Structures are given as C-alpha cells and as structure tokens.
Amino acid sequence: MLFKIAKKLIYFNSDHATTRSFIDYRKFYVSGSLLRRIFTSGHHQETEHPGRWYLLERTEYIVTPAPEHHEQVVYGRNAVIELLQSKPESVEKIYLQFNTAHPKLKEIVITARRLKIPCGKARMEKLTLIAGTAKNQGVCALLSSVTFYSLEEVLAAPRNSAPLLVILQGLEDPHNVGAIIRTAEAVAADAVIMIDGKGAPVNAAVHKSSAGALSHMRVCKVKSVVKTLDLLHERGFHVVAADMEAEQNHTDFDWTRPTVLVMGAEGSGLGSETRKRCDRIVRIPMAGCVESLNVSVAAGVMLYEAMRQRLG
Numbered sequence: 001m002l003f004k005i006a007k008k009l010i011y012f013n014s015d016h017a018t019t020r021s022f023i024d025y026r027k028f029y030v031s032g033s034l035l036r037r038i039f040t041s042g043h044h045q046e047t048e049h050p051g052r053w054y055l056l057e058r059t060e061y062i063v064t065p066a067p068e069h070h071e072q073v074v075y076g077r078n079a080v081i082e083l084l085q086s087k088p089e090s091v092e093k094i095y096l097q098f099n100t101a102h103p104k105l106k107e108i109v110i111t112a113r114r115l116k117i118p119c120g121k122a123r124m125e126k127l128t129l130i131a132g133t134a135k136n137q138g139v140c141a142l143l144s145s146v147t148f149y150s151l152e153e154v155l156a157a158p159r160n161s162a163p164l165l166v167i168l169q170g171l172e173d174p175h176n177v178g179a180i181i182r183t184a185e186a187v188a189a190d191a192v193i194m195i196d197g198k199g200a201p202v203n204a205a206v207h208k209s210s211a212g213a214l215s216h217m218r219v220c221k222v223k224s225v226v227k228t229l230d231l232l233h234e235r236g237f238h239v240v241a242a243d244m245e246a247e248q249n250h251t252d253f254d255w256t257r258p259t260v261l262v263m264g265a266e267g268s269g270l271g272s273e274t275r276k277r278c279d280r281i282v283r284i285p286m287a288g289c290v291e292s293l294n295v296s297v298a299a300g301v302m303l304y305e306a307m308r309q310r311l312g
Contacts, residue, residue, distance in 0.1 A: 072143035075127075075136040077104040083141055084108065088115045089194075089201045089221065090143050095122045095130060097138035108139055116172070116200055146202050149218045151228065154191040155235065162258045163190040164306055165237070169225055169274060170265040171295065174200040178209020179296035180263065185213035187307040193220045193228065199265065225262075229277040232260050238279045241270055242302060244292050246283040253282050255306035263299050 074083050081104060083091060094112050096105055098121050112119050122130075130140045155163070166184050171177050177200050184192050200206065207214050222228045229239055240253055241262040262278065264270035275281070284293060284301050293301070 072145065073131055073140055074143065075131040075133070075140040077102070077108065077137045077139055080108055080139050080141045081111070084111045084115065084117075088117065089196065091115075091117050091201060092142045092144045092203045093118045093120060095120050095127060095140045095142070097122065097124060097127060099138075102138070105138060116174070118203060118205070144202050146214060146219060148221045149191065151191075151193065151220050151222060151231070154218055154220060159188060159190045160310075162256060162310070163237070164255075164258075164303075165189065165191055165193060165232070165260045166299065166303070167193045167225060167228070167260060167262045168195070168199060169262060169271065170195055170198040170268075171263065172200055172266055174203060174205035175209045176200075176266065176294070176296040177202070178206040178211075178214070180299045181206070181210040181217050181219070182213040183296070183300040183303050185210075185217040187303045189217070189303065191218040191220050193222055195225055196221045196223050225271070226273045226277065229260070229262075229274065233277070239277055240280045240282060240302075241275070241278045242284060242298055243269070243281045244283055244286070246281040248280065248282050250282040250284055250302050250305055253280055253305075255309045259306065261299065261302055261306075263295055266295055 074080055080094065091112075094108065094117060096109065096119060100106060100109055109119060124134070124138070127136050127138065127140055128134045130136075130142070154165075164187070166180065166189055168177060168180065171180075177194075181192050194202075202214070202219065210217075232239065235258070237258045237260045238254075239260045239262060241264065242250065262270065262274060264274070270278075282302075284298060286292070292298075
C-alpha cells in the first residue's frame with residue numbers, strides 16, 4: 001500500500017513524533033531513509049536522527065511500509081557468488097540493483113542465467129527492504145522454502161506398503177519438474193528424487209507448475225543416481241524407465257511392487273549407467289503421427305497406470 005504526503009515538517013524527539021496531519025504508520029521509508037518510528041499516541045521508538053526538524057524538500061514523497069525482514073535471504077556479492085557455487089538449488093530468485101557494471105554482479109548474472117535461476121532488477125530501497133540492511137552491495141538472493149528429505153528418511157517412513165519413487169535425472173525445464181511433482185502427489189507417490197547440482201533448481205517456477213503439490217510431496221536430493229539405484233535394488237525395488245524403442249508396453253509392467261520410475265532429461269534421455277540398472281524399459285503406445293510425449297506427460301501416463309493397478 002502506498003501513501004502520498006505533501007510537503008510537511010516532521011519533528012522527532014525523545015518523547016513524541018508529530019506531523020501537521022496525524023498518520024498512524026509502522027516502519028516506513030521516506031525518500032530512501034528508514035525512519036524507525038511507530039506513529040501512535042503515547043508510543044514511540046528511536047529514530048535515526050532524534051530531536052531534529054525535517055523539511056521534506058520535494059512536493060510529494062512516496063511512503064511505503066517496510067515488510068518484516070525475510071529470514072531466508074543471502075545478500076552481498078561474495079556471499080551470493082559462494083551460494084551459487086555451493087548450493088544453487090537452494091536459490092529461488094536473485095534481485096540486483098539496476099546498475100550491474102560491477103564485475104562480481106556481472107558474474108552473478110551470468111552464473112544465474114546458466115543455472116536458470118530467475119533474476120530481477122530492483123531499486124536500492126527495495127533491496128534494503130529485502131535484506132533488512134542497506135549494506136547489501138546491490139544483490140539479494142531469496143532462498144527456497146522447500147524442505148529436502150534424505151532418502152533414508154523416506155524409506156524409513158513410506159507412504160505406501162509398496163513404495164513408489166520417481167527419479168528425475170537432470171530435467172532442465174522447471175515446468176516439467178513442477179508438473180511431475182504435481183502428478184506424483186496426485187497418485188500418492190512416496191517421493192520425487194532429484195540429482196544434486198543437475199537439472200532445474202526448485203524455484204518459484206517449479207512451485208507454480210506444481211500447483212501447490214510441492215508443499216506436500218517429499219523431495220529428495222542425492223549425489224549420484226547410480227549409487228541411489230544400487231541402494232534401492234538392495235532394498236527390493238524394481239527400476240523401470242521409458243523408451244519409445246522398448247518392446248513391452250507400460251501397462252504390462254507390474255507396478256504393484258516397490259517401484260522406482262526413472263525419467264531421463266529432455267533431449268538426452270537416460271544415461272548409459274542408469275539404463276544398465278533398469279530392470280525393465282517400457283514404452284507408451286502411440287497411435288497418431290507423433291513419435292513421443294513430453295517428459296512430464298509421459299511420467300503422468302505411467303504414474304496413473306501405477307495407481308490404476310494398485311487400486312484395482
């Protein structure tokens with residue numbers, strides 16, 4: 001909510017704050033200066049410059065109530081660069097000042113684009129609001145609120161008597177990732193497993209595409225898909241993946257057992273080592289002119305076949 005105030009005298013002292021027209025505000029910004037004052041009768045807080053008169057020089061100022069400081073924010077050029085190098089999947093969005101001529105800000109922009117992390121430009125006032133301090137060096141990174149589970153946590157508390165897991169091997173499109181998470185939650189899968197450092201980060205686009213399912217579906221991050229599949233084989237899981245050249249239809253596979261569905265990346269598909277560890281490669285029958293389906297659609301077709309068999 002924005003308030004416009006005309007040219008006024010504002011007086012602050014240790015006991016009270018007055019303006020020529022009384023307004024009840026919380027923390028707010030005036031022309032970039034944070035005035036830490038709650039304008040209520042009989043109540044006050046310290047200001048940055050108590051006991052002085054201020055003449056608002058311009059005819060009109062925009063006064064914007066400042067939001068509460070966001071705890072999951074990393075700010076500062078070096079800190080954001082380190083975050084992008086060590087935990088890029090935790091970054092939801094990056095806000096930068098309009099002038100990004102500084103070499104480190106350029107590096108942040110280039111790295112974020114490579115990692116497909118959304119970036120936005122903001123005035124210094126907004127960056128100060130986000131970071132909670134003016135010493136943000138022109139950049140703030142918002143962290144994802146997603147809680148990642150370990151594979152052991154999922155296996156220790158399965159959702160189904162015969163668990164159903166989905167592994168995404170480096171999917172790059174966040175809309176595909178979100179759509180698969182949405183379908184996985186719809187069929188009550190136990191977890192979606194992603195490869196740490198590969199594929200799309202779990203960001204705002206994934207949240208939106210999942211239509212809220214990300215708040216319910218358990219998401220795991222693992223270092224190696226090969227080691228994960230070896231572990232799941234030891235735990236009695238059957239690993240299945242799709243390929244249009246396969247001989248068996250997906251409806252002929254027994255989905256009622258503990259199952260891992262592996263979805264390869266858009267374009268490149270399954271890795272060779274991953275394919276070797278699949279117990280079965282299946283295909284989805286195609287009757288029309290197209291040869292294949294989008295990866296999220298293909299995942300949906302197979303996950304709903306798994307639910308059909310389990311309910312039947």
